[in-house]
Amino acid sequence: MTDIRKATGDCVVFDLDGTLVDTSADLLAAANACFSAMGQGSPLTSADSLTAFHGGRAMLRLGFSRIGELVDEPGIDRWYPELLRHYREAIAVHSRPYPGTVEAISALHDLGYITTVCTNKPAALAEALLRELGIRDLFAALVGADTLPTRKPDVAPYRLAVESAGGRMARSVLIGDTETDLLTGRAAGVPVALVTFGPEGEGIARLQPEALLARYEDLPDLATRLLARS
Structure with missing residues (x-):
């Protein structure tokens, strides 16, 4: 056979x-690292794993909505490379x-x-x-x-x-x-x-x-x- x-x-x-x-925990950690750099803590939690699997931009959109900031797509795009950098540096921690x-x-x-x-x-x-x-x-x-x-x-x-x-x-x-x-x-x-x-x-x-x-x-x-x- x-x-x-x-x-x-x-x-x-x-x-x-x-x-x-x-991969959800490491993806969420990378997004939260972006918000932490903004002085906004970690707005995303393990309950957001489904959003994590929809991609980095989806996590950023959710995070910005959690902290009460309206950010347009160009704004999301500006933060996306930073999210990828954080993720690349700690890609398999969890x-x-x-x-x-x-x-x-x-x-x-x-x-x-x-x-x-x-x-x-x-x-x-x-x-x-x-x-x-x-x-x-x-x-x-x-x-x-x-x-x-x-x-x-x-x-x-x-x-x-x-x-x-x-x-x-x-x-x-x-x-x-x-x-x-x-x-x-x-x-x-x-x-x-x-x-x-x-x-x-x-x-x-x-x-x-x-x-x-x-x-x-x-x-x-x-x-x-x-x-x-x-």
């Missing part, structure tokens, strides 16, 4: 933040792969699957995070938000992530945690499994993906079932 899967290009594509790794991630991906490799990453995190930060966590070698390729002129849910980054890894679009499945991932899968015409341990929890079921993933232990069987429909 291993040789057959490699020959057919069976590929599992992963989102990063909220899917492979819980971030950890979700339980069972490494074991599940190793099991996929044993079955002959190719694994790759397609994320809306800037590519250099995604590379740095995976290397800091010691798991970059688990993935044959990585496509980030700035690898191409477009990002998810556009299909181009997904296609590049699959093809750069040696996979085939028609024999791929996407594992993610947000509506953006679902829309990416729809654009690519591939099945999508959304994790229920990510920022939205079991509420993600409202999107009605092809499958839900409650624990990484179930991923090898789930991927096999989804690709059997292809």
